[in-house]
Amino acid sequence: MVVFAPPPEKQGALRRFFANLRATPARVKDSAFRGGKPNTDRTRSTFVFGNVFLHLHPVRTHRWSLRWTATMGLGIASLAAFLITLITGVLLMFYYKPHPAIAYDSMKDIAFVVPTGNLIRNIHRWAANVMVLTVILHMARAFYTAAYRAPREFNWLIGMGLLVLTLGLSFTGYLLPWDQLAYWAITIGANIAQSPREVTDALGMTETFDVGGLQKLLLLGSDTVGEEALIRFYLLHVMILPLGLVALLSVHFWRIRKDGGLVRPVDAERRLGPVHAADYPVFTEEPRKTYQLAAVVRGKSGAVARGPENTVPSMPHLFYAELAVTMLTIAICVALALVSDAPLKELANPQVPENPAKAPWYFLGLQELVAYSAFMGGVGIPGIVLLGLGLIPYLDREKDGTGEWFGGPGGKALVLQALFVGFGAALAVEAFAIRYGWLREWIPDIAQLWITVFNPGTVLTAIYAAYSIWLVKRHQSTRAGALGLFTCFLCGFVLLTVVGTWFRGPNWDFYWSPSDWPGH
Amino acid sequence: MSSNDPVKPSRLDPEPLPRRDFLGKASLWAAAATGVFATLGIARLPKAAVLSSPSRKFKVTLPENLPEGQAFVPPGRSVALFRDKEGVHAVSIVCTHLGCIVKPNATGFECPCHGSRFAADGAVTKGPAPAPLPWRKVTVDGSDCMVDEDASVPPGTKA
Numbered sequence: 001m002v003v004f005a006p007p008p009e010k011q012g013a014l015r016r017f018f019a020n021l022r023a024t025p026a027r028v029k030d031s032a033f034r035g036g037k038p039n040t041d042r043t044r045s046t047f048v049f050g051n052v053f054l055h056l057h058p059v060r061t062h063r064w065s066l067r068w069t070a071t072m073g074l075g076i077a078s079l080a081a082f083l084i085t086l087i088t089g090v091l092l093m094f095y096y097k098p099h100p101a102i103a104y105d106s107m108k109d110i111a112f113v114v115p116t117g118n119l120i121r122n123i124h125r126w127a128a129n130v131m132v133l134t135v136i137l138h139m140a141r142a143f144y145t146a147a148y149r150a151p152r153e154f155n156w157l158i159g160m161g162l163l164v165l166t167l168g169l170s171f172t173g174y175l176l177p178w179d180q181l182a183y184w185a186i187t188i189g190a191n192i193a194q195s196p197r198e199v200t201d202a203l204g205m206t207e208t209f210d211v212g213g214l215q216k217l218l219l220l221g222s223d224t225v226g227e228e229a230l231i232r233f234y235l236l237h238v239m240i241l242p243l244g245l246v247a248l249l250s251v252h253f254w255r256i257r258k259d260g261g262l263v264r265p266v267d268a269e270r271r272l273g274p275v276h277a278a279d280y281p282v283f284t285e286e287p288r289k290t291y292q293l294a295a296v297v298r299g300k301s302g303a304v305a306r307g308p309e310n311t312v313p314s315m316p317h318l319f320y321a322e323l324a325v326t327m328l329t330i331a332i333c334v335a336l337a338l339v340s341d342a343p344l345k346e347l348a349n350p351q352v353p354e355n356p357a358k359a360p361w362y363f364l365g366l367q368e369l370v371a372y373s374a375f376m377g378g379v380g381i382p383g384i385v386l387l388g389l390g391l392i393p394y395l396d397r398e399k400d401g402t403g404e405w406f407g408g409p410g411g412k413a414l415v416l417q418a419l420f421v422g423f424g425a426a427l428a429v430e431a432f433a434i435r436y437g438w439l440r441e442w443i444p445d446i447a448q449l450w451i452t453v454f455n456p457g458t459v460l461t462a463i464y465a466a467y468s469i470w471l472v473k474r475h476q477s478t479r480a481g482a483l484g485l486f487t488c489f490l491c492g493f494v495l496l497t498v499v500g501t502w503f504r505g506p507n508w509d510f511y512w513s514p515s516d517w518p519g520h
Numbered sequence: 521m522s523s524n525d526p527v528k529p530s531r532l533d534p535e536p537l538p539r540r541d542f543l544g545k546a547s548l549w550a551a552a553a554t555g556v557f558a559t560l561g562i563a564r565l566p567k568a569a570v571l572s573s574p575s576r577k578f579k580v581t582l583p584e585n586l587p588e589g590q591a592f593v594p595p596g597r598s599v600a601l602f603r604d605k606e607g608v609h610a611v612s613i614v615c616t617h618l619g620c621i622v623k624p625n626a627t628g629f630e631c632p633c634h635g636s637r638f639a640a641d642g643a644v645t646k647g648p649a650p651a652p653l654p655w656r657k658v659t660v661d662g663s664d665c666m667v668d669e670d671a672s673v674p675p676g677t678k679a
């Protein structure tokens with residue numbers, strides 16, 4: 001009788017099945033983290049390399065970059081704020097409905113009915129504000145440490161793209177509640193997009209060449225702020241702009257690695273002094289993979305032709321620093337959200353403007369300029385500023401002071417002087433215009449083109465430009481001029497924002513304090 | 521195989537335009553053309569051909585006892601109507617600066633948004649508004665007025 005029996009090596013399949021089943025959790029872990037436990041410098045490097053998110057970091061970080069004054073953590077804080085808005089934003093999407101008939105009601109639901117809805121909304125709003133602030137400060141940090149210089153010029157341009165997208169996200173988000181604040185701020189914003197008409201009208205060419213009208217039409221999908229506008233802003237806010245931001249962010253971070261890490265002074269090694277082995281235990285095992293790959297990187301990257309003496313493993317040193325900044329950002333956003341509610345005014349009413357109708361705070365400086373000339377304040381001067389910012393890295397090809405705060409000819413003293421000039425000029429021009437009015441009040445039927453060209457905003461810009469040209473001559477350095485100009489514009493931005501926020505009341509009239517506003 | 525014999529190319533020699541090259545070039549051109557057309561299409565779609573805005577022509581009856589120089593704003597409309605001895609006229613109340621709704625006052629109009637002021641005939645007297653408030657077309661039919669907010673008339677035209 002023949003009994004069917006599998007060969008001995010094929011026996012015990014059931015036993016092996018259960019053994020495999022038992023081993024599965026451990027194997028899933030092994031297959032996900034292939035380098036083994038990240039507990040030595042070597043396995044940590046493998047871990048950083050092998051992880052798609054972590055590998056945006058270099059495996060080793062220069063000690064200079066870890067000093068908190070090097071970056072003040074502002075880039076990571078911007079990223080953290082963005083991630084907070086991303087998560088809270090997706091949560092808000094569960095309830096928000098982008099149609100004029102129900103948008104406001106759904107906001108009310110979120111604020112009063114949805115469990116934790118109000119808190120999530122507050123966090124979203126505050127994180128968005130924090131993000132705008134940290135992005136601006138981060139840009140200022142990159143500027144003042146001359147981090148835009150070669151080889152980082154292009155990353156500066158990517159950064160400008162990020163700035164524009166960040167502001168765009170805030171602006172589009174502002175409409176969604178469909179309350180009075182939203183409706184009138186966006187009406188004004190859309191008409192700013194249309195304001196090139198101020199010039200084309202004056203030149204009598206609007207019939208044939210109407211960029212302003214086209215921009216407004218594309219933005220609103222109609223000639224007034226209505227359902228078309230709401231769905232467009234919603235689409236931009238939850239889809240197009242965030243995707244664009246994520247794409248640019250990936251490039252931004254990747255470029256930092258490829259540009260040889262963060263900027264640092266040429267003599268950073270000397271300034272830092274010797275590494276204390278106790279502070280940064282270097283190499284528990286010889287890293288191989290790291291340097292094989294680093295050797296492929298073109299150019300003067302951080303790890304090429306330079307000893308590893310002054311670098312430390314990114315894991316854990318850099319990651320702890322990043323985590324700390326992230327936690328701090330979250331704490332700040334949540335704390336603000338707990339003490340201060342995001343505003344929600346009455347339902348939008350296209351017949352009665354909010355008085356005063358104020359944009360979000362970071363646009364109030366522009367609104368102040370717009371109150372002199374729509375085109376110059378809303379399009380002309382911002383355009384000039386963006387163009388100037390974009391040109392800086394290509395005009396300043398100097399070497400002096402790279403990687404140092406306020407580095408370059410003139411240095412701190414120059415920035416201090418520019419601070420005085422910047423605030424002084426802005427204050428003087430504003431005070432004059434508030435006290436004495438402007439051309440239209442003096443010569444009632446003056447042609448609009450005169451006011452467009454010559455108004456407090458353009459006068460201030462001209463003063464700043466003249467000052468900065470003088471600085472270039474005086475110090476024989478483009479960097480000196482750039483330091484002066486950037487500082488001046490920062491001062492102008494701050495001062496105009498402060499005036500727009502606290503000193504403008506109904507009819508955009510000047511008031512010393514909101515308590516003086518006439519009741520309305 | 522003699523490599524210096526130009527007349528008899530070997531079967532192993534590369535073809536004049538290798539297939540791979542051709543395929544590569546063709547797909548590059550196809551991709552470029554697709555890119556161009558897709559971009560055009562994408563740019564064309566968001567520019568609405570038909571606007572959803574309702575007609576802005578409407579019929580209204582002025583209040584019997586509307587004093588001369590006093591504005592009447594029909595609910596939901598953006599014109600102010602006036603009646604005097606010469607007839608009826610309509611002035612747009614959309615600020616020519618950035619589109620806020622101006623408020624009629626004793627001397628003309630004031631804008632709450634950035635402080636533009638206008639005279640009774642719509643001329644700018646103060647502030648950033650770049651142009652006067654336009655007058656709209658009015659036709660009187662008995663006690664009713666037809667107002668067309670899409671049609672402007674020269675200031676001073678009364679019906």
Ligand code: HEM
Pocket residue numbers: 071073074075076078079082135138139142147148152155156157158159160162163166249252256261262263
């Ligand atoms: C969404 C906005 C942004 C995020 C999340 C972001 C994030 C970062 C991070 C994490 C770093 C690493 C160093 C640091 O933490 O400071 C960095 C570096 C840098 N960023 Fe940004 N950034 C943003 C916008 C900008 C803007 C607006 C600019 C300037 C126009 C800019 C220019 C730069 C430059 C030049 C570097 C290299 C700095 C150096 O080498 O020291 N970034 N960014």
Ligand code: FES
Pocket residue numbers: 615616617618619620631632633634635636647648649
């Ligand atoms: S919208 Fe009327 S003054 Fe700006």
